[in-house]
Amino acid sequence: MARKTGSHSEITGPRIREAALKLIARHGYAAVSMRQIAAEVGVQAGALYLYTPDKQTLLFDLLKQHMEDLLESWGAEEKDKDPVKRLEQFARFHIRFNQARVDAIFTSYMELRNLDAENFKVIEKMRKTYEDELEAILIEGADAKKFSVPDTKLATMAVIAMLNGVNTWFREGGRLSLDRVERIYWNMVRRAVGAKGAT
Amino acid sequence: MARKTGSHSEITGPRIREAALKLIARHGYAAVSMRQIAAEVGVQAGALYLYTPDKQTLLFDLLKQHMEDLLESWGAEEKDKDPVKRLEQFARFHIRFNQARVDAIFTSYMELRNLDAENFKVIEKMRKTYEDELEAILIEGADAKKFSVPDTKLATMAVIAMLNGVNTWFREGGRLSLDRVERIYWNMVRRAVGAKGAT
DNA sequence: GTCTATATGCGGATAGAC
DNA sequence: GTCTATCCGCATATAGAC
Numbered sequence: 001m002a003r004k005t006g007s008h009s010e011i012t013g014p015r016i017r018e019a020a021l022k023l024i025a026r027h028g029y030a031a032v033s034m035r036q037i038a039a040e041v042g043v044q045a046g047a048l049y050l051y052t053p054d055k056q057t058l059l060f061d062l063l064k065q066h067m068e069d070l071l072e073s074w075g076a077e078e079k080d081k082d083p084v085k086r087l088e089q090f091a092r093f094h095i096r097f098n099q100a101r102v103d104a105i106f107t108s109y110m111e112l113r114n115l116d117a118e119n120f121k122v123i124e125k126m127r128k129t130y131e132d133e134l135e136a137i138l139i140e141g142a143d144a145k146k147f148s149v150p151d152t153k154l155a156t157m158a159v160i161a162m163l164n165g166v167n168t169w170f171r172e173g174g175r176l177s178l179d180r181v182e183r184i185y186w187n188m189v190r191r192a193v194g195a196k197g198a199t
Numbered sequence: 200m201a202r203k204t205g206s207h208s209e210i211t212g213p214r215i216r217e218a219a220l221k222l223i224a225r226h227g228y229a230a231v232s233m234r235q236i237a238a239e240v241g242v243q244a245g246a247l248y249l250y251t252p253d254k255q256t257l258l259f260d261l262l263k264q265h266m267e268d269l270l271e272s273w274g275a276e277e278k279d280k281d282p283v284k285r286l287e288q289f290a291r292f293h294i295r296f297n298q299a300r301v302d303a304i305f306t307s308y309m310e311l312r313n314l315d316a317e318n319f320k321v322i323e324k325m326r327k328t329y330e331d332e333l334e335a336i337l338i339e340g341a342d343a344k345k346f347s348v349p350d351t352k353l354a355t356m357a358v359i360a361m362l363n364g365v366n367t368w369f370r371e372g373g374r375l376s377l378d379r380v381e382r383i384y385w386n387m388v389r390r391a392v393g394a395k396g397a398t
Numbered sequence: 399g400t401c402t403a404t405a406t407g408c409g410g411a412t413a414g415a416c
Numbered sequence: 417g418t419c420t421a422t423c424c425g426c427a428t429a430t431a432g433a434c
Contacts, residue, residue, distance in 0.1 A: 001289065012399080012400095025311065027226075027312065027313075028229050028312065029227075029229075029230075030226075030227050030228075030229035030230035033426075033428085034427080034428065034429085035427080035428095043399090043400070043401090044400070044401055044402075045428085046402080046403095046429080046430080046431095047399070047401075047427090049428095049429070050399065050400080050416075050428080052331065054428080054429075055428070055429095058405050064414070101228070101239060108307060113225065113226065113227060114226075114227065115282050115325050116229065116428085132208060141385070142254075144231035150383055150386070154375075154380065154383050154384070155387065157364055157367070157368055157385050158384065160364070160366070161360050161361050161363065161364025162357050162360050162361040162391075164360060164364075165356055165359070165360025165361070165363075166355060166356075166359070167298075168356070169356050172261055176266075176350075176353075181353065184349055184350055184353050185353070185357065187349070188357050188392075189391075190389040190391045190430060192361075192387040192388075192390050192391040192392060193387075194390060211418095213417080232408075232410080233407060233409080233410065233411085234408085234409080234410090242417090242419085243420075244410085244411085244417055245411080245412075245413095245418075245419070245420080245421095246417070246418050246419075247410070248410095249414080250417065250420080253410080253411075254410070254411090282423065320427070
């Protein structure tokens with residue numbers, strides 16, 4: 001109400017991150033200039049520095065926010081007790097989450113090398129935390145003789161890589177619905193880890 | 200013999216591509232300058248333009264040469280008649296080939312978006328050709344009831360994504376030998392596509 | 399909170415000497 | 417075949433007006 005004309009701080013911040021994410025996903029961090037981001041938002045380049053101290057921090061904030069979203073979203077899922085069911089839940093969650101944020105996912109994988117050393121460590125730790133969630137399922141299932149995995153670490157990496165692959169080719173409105181893709185991938189994951197029973 | 204002092208054309212060309220690949224893999228195409236590439240080779244920036252008309256063409260040549268290597272190497276493999284054995288052959292070939300050229304593989308995936316439209320089409324076509332090699336194996340095996348895959352296209356993408364994932368974590372001299380990794384991944388691939396018999 | 403103007407440096411690419 | 421010198425534009429980031 002008492003807001004001054006031309007004052008938009010509450011919406012400009014998010015819009016900058018949105019624009020930055022979109023442009024960086026398409027062209028890459030190094031190839032996108034602060035001027036381009038500003039133009040996409042509809043402000044001048046100098047105005048961006050009211051919201052971020054520098055370009056590097058902007059990138060870091062994008063990746064950090066994404067990882068927080070990911071960890072919180074998975075954390076908020078109601079987990080099934082059965083490790084086989086929980087693995088299905090993870091597979092479907094991962095595919096759906098990735099598909100809903102293609103730009104953030106793509107950027108998170110592509111721009112890691114453009115983080116400076118300290119920022120990199122932070123993001124890597126969060127990624128590791130997420131991978132550990134999957135590995136914990138595999139370990140529990142293997143201990144209960146419900147999975148047959150010679151190496152849970154490798155199986156973790158294999159499953160995540162396979163699921164991530166969906167984003168490289170899936171497009172809404174194509175040949176297959178996302179639900180069908182989830183089902184087919186879950187079936188491949190299930191067999192890859194030698195899951196017994198359930199589903 | 201009759202070569203002039205300071206004339207190194209036969210070795211400078213390859214050295215430029217080598218240096219460019221190394222730097223681009225580490226920092227990204229947009230982040231690497233022609234001056235940096237020149238410094239890595241030990242020449243001045245202007246000299247690079249004797250070997251490439253511009254930076255874009257240099258990137259394209261790197262990716263194209265890599266794809267040619269890939270297609271030729273797979274083409275040169277003695278193929279087994281049994282689709283199950285041929286799938287194992289493909290999986291092991293893919294892991295080994297990728298591991299022997301981490302920079303080229305990484306760059307080929309990361310820098311696609313930095314190719315201009317025409318160059319992109321060329322590389323995409325070559326990539327498609329390679330993927331079709333895998334799909335052909337899956338189709339043949341599915342027809343012979345040796346695989347159980349509801350969708351050969353998805354299975355192709357899933358297998359390639361899974362195998363590509365090895366490069367994100369495998370390091371020579373680590374916990375596992377490459378041969379052991381190949382064996383474990385082949386086992387996961389085999390089960391993911393529901394392969395009967397053999398191994 | 400945003401703009402305009404600007405400092406300062408690096409980018410790709412080319413010209414011409416050796 | 418390579419080097420030095422250079423054109424010219426765009427980059428990040430900041431200062432100060434409104």
